[in-house]
Amino acid sequence: MATSTTTTAYEHIHLDEKGTAFIEGTTMKVVELVMAQKAYGWSPEELHFQHPYLTMSQIHSALAYYWEHKEAIEADIRRRGEYVEQLREEAGPSPLAARFRSQGLVE
Known part of the structure; x- marks a missing residue:
């Protein structure tokens, strides 16, 4: 089954048929990259x-897309x-975890 995509104004970003933003040429969603950046505080260089x-x-391009669509991505x-x-x-x-607790290995 072929999936349709939509080109965006962001050269490296495409939207699938559901409107989900992906990084072109990968299976990574923009939201996944943003979540990694937020979780670890990574700079673009560290993300690379x-x-x-x-x-x-x-x-x-993914980070620019995030800032332009911040509300929707934050909701996601x-x-x-x-x-x-x-x-x-x-x-x-x-x-x-229960077994480890019973053995006193974790609290």
């Missing part, structure tokens, strides 16, 4: 070091966090 398959142009980040929390609650306590 951590993701050497991305060019500096791709990274800067919040939804992702809520989803992770929901899954964590549904999964319940970790049996491995």
Whole structure:
């Protein structure tokens, strides 16, 4: 099944049929790069070091896209966090963590 994409004003960014922004030539979503930057405080240079398959142009284009679409991307980040929390609650306590606690290996 072919996926359709839309070109954006950002040279290295394309939108899939759902409007999700991807870094051109990769499977990385802009939101994923932004989340890495926020989580670790990485500069564009450090993002490049951590993701050497991305060019500096791709990274800067993704970050520019983020700043122009900050509200929507921040909402996506919040939804992702809520989803992770929901899954964590549904999964319940970790049996491995419980075993480690019973052995006094973790608090």
